[in-house]
Amino acid sequence: MIIIQQGELVLTDRILTGDLLIDGDKIVAIDEHVPVPEGAKVIDAKGCYVFPGFIDPHTHFQMTNALASTADDFDSGTKAAILGGTTSIINFASPEEGSLCKGLEVHKERAAGHCSCDYKFHMELVEMNDTVAGEIPKVVEAGVSSFKVYLAYGFRLTDREIYDAIEAIKPTGALVGAHCENGDLIDALVADKRKRGELDISNHPLTRPAMIESESIKRFSTIGASLEYPVHVVHVSSKEGVEEILRERALGHTVTCETCPQYLVLDESRYSLPNYEGAKYVMSPPLRTKVDQMTLKEALVNGTFQTIGSDHCSFNFEGQKLKSRHDFTRIPGGIPGAEERGIVAYDVLVNQCNMSAVDFMKLVSENPAKLYGMYPKKGTLAVGSDGDITIVDKSVEHVLSKESAHTKADYIPYEGISVTGKVRDVILRGHHVVQDGSLTESYLGECIP
Ligand code: DUC
Ligand code: ZN
Ligand code: ZN
Numbered sequence: 375m376i377i378i379q380q381g382e383l384v385l386t387d388r389i390l391t392g393d394l395l396i397d398g399d400k401i402v403a404i405d406e407h408v409p410v411p412e413g414a415k416v417i418d419a420k421g422c423y424v425f426p427g428f429i430d431p432h433t434h435f436q437m438t439n440a441l442a443s444t445a446d447d448f449d450s451g452t453k454a455a456i457l458g459g460t461t462s463i464i465n466f467a468s469p470e471e472g473s474l475c476k477g478l479e480v481h482k483e484r485a486a487g488h489c490s491c492d493y494k495f496h497m498e499l500v501e502m503n504d505t506v507a508g509e510i511p512k513v514v515e516a517g518v519s520s521f522k523v524y525l526a527y528g529f530r531l532t533d534r535e536i537y538d539a540i541e542a543i544k545p546t547g548a549l550v551g552a553h554c555e556n557g558d559l560i561d562a563l564v565a566d567k568r569k570r571g572e573l574d575i576s577n578h579p580l581t582r583p584a585m586i587e588s589e590s591i592k593r594f595s596t597i598g599a600s601l602e603y604p605v606h607v608v609h610v611s612s613k614e615g616v617e618e619i620l621r622e623r624a625l626g627h628t629v630t631c632e633t634c635p636q637y638l639v640l641d642e643s644r645y646s647l648p649n650y651e652g653a654k655y656v657m658s659p660p661l662r663t664k665v666d667q668m669t670l671k672e673a674l675v676n677g678t679f680q681t682i683g684s685d686h687c688s689f690n691f692e693g694q695k696l697k698s699r700h701d702f703t704r705i706p707g708g709i710p711g712a713e714e715r716g717i718v719a720y721d722v723l724v725n726q727c728n729m730s731a732v733d734f735m736k737l738v739s740e741n742p743a744k745l746y747g748m749y750p751k752k753g754t755l756a757v758g759s760d761g762d763i764t765i766v767d768k769s770v771e772h773v774l775s776k777e778s779a780h781t782k783a784d785y786i787p788y789e790g791i792s793v794t795g796k797v798r799d800v801i802l803r804g805h806h807v808v809q810d811g812s813l814t815e816s817y818l819g820e821c822i823p
């Protein structure tokens with residue numbers, strides 16, 4: 375048994391300064407004062423927020439794409455995640471040999487026994503045909519509660535294919551998420567850059583302007599609306615994107631959305647850094663302007679967004695990104711960030727934007743649990759819920775750096791950024807896995823049913 379004493383417990387509707395008791399893997403008592411059972415381990419949480427374990431709904435661990443394999447596998451990726459207060463991740467799984475079932479099986483095998491936090495999978499739909507449609511209910515049966523389609527990249531679906539995908543998913547009730555960028559237009563802009571020989575890193579954001587995101591949000595939402603089915607937009611990066619989502623909602627279309635910490639604290643000036651350092655920040659959608667950052671923060675504060683994902687997709691600077699410094703189209707896109715996601719978002723929203731700890735908790739715990747079928751097992755401090763707890767010491771100021779990070783990538787994008795608030799303790803289903811910022815037990819993560 376573990377008792378957490380006198381922390382500021384972040385409940386669904388209020389903060390309660392009190393005690394929380396975990397017996398086995400479940401929360402069994404929450405009150406102003408809970409008697410200490412004999413033999414219970416006592417954790418003093420005075421001056422700390424006690425959150426339900428954070429959920430990262432967007433990771434790409436152990437991923438291989440056309441350009442490279444990620445630096446982080448499930449071992450290092452989930453270690454970084456749990457040290458950052460994330461007790462559950464939802465990783466992307468791709469089909470294998472055209473089969474969703476086989477893809478899910480392979481990804482489950484890769485993760486089993488290698489995760490320091492709990493996990494589940496989104497299934498990517500990279501082609502649409504009768505076999506795929508037939509397998510959709512089968513993978514839902516096997517625990518998948520969300521699918522992702524792409525409107526960009528070589529494996530993007532056409533509008534008709536997205537329509538067919540949503541039609542096949544609709545009877546299962548699963549969530550349909552999308553990477554919203556117009557792939558055809560990106561190809562055209564990239565071809566133009568290539569023709570002109572303009573291939574240095576600073577051209578990356580110019581081939582993926584914000585209007586390419588908003589157009590594709592509009593199109594995806596329209597497809598969902600024509601089937602009267604809700605849709606979810608991942609990694610919204612721009613003012614135009616936010617405005618498009620609000621317009622779609624005003625039309626009565628149900629659109630939920632996610633943004634990422636990198637779009638709140640980093641901007642497009644990074645692409646012009648000397649020594650090809652801009653390669654570190656090549657990701658899609660790209661980093662935007664200060665105006666976009668402001669708009670995203672306002673939208674988070676006013677409740678426009680449901681979730682914050684890391685989009686952790688880590689490649690090394692040396693050896694992977696730097697190799698293609700003279701041709702931005704060949705730089706593998708993505709950044710590490712699973713470890714920093716929670717605390718960067720906390721610092722921006724709670725410290726800088728005066729968001730309540732309750733509203734912050736909803737973005738990083740409760741809403742993803744609800745959207746992805748894990749609630750109330752995950753995502754809430756409630757009797758009967760899993761004993762997944764993240765304790766944040768509010769007073770500790772620290773500077774983020776690769777030196778103290780746990781990604782296997784050779785850099786972090788948040789290097790040198792100072793934040794106030796530190797993940798001090800993490801409990802995963804009743805196991806005190808992080809103490810004083812260090813990992814104690816490992817390999818406890820289980821696949822979330
Ligand atoms: N963009 C994605 O869509 N996925 C992973 C990394 C990236 O930059
Ligand atoms: Zn994406
Ligand atoms: Zn992604």
Ligand code: ZN
Pocket residue numbers: 805806815
């Ligand atoms: Zn244990």
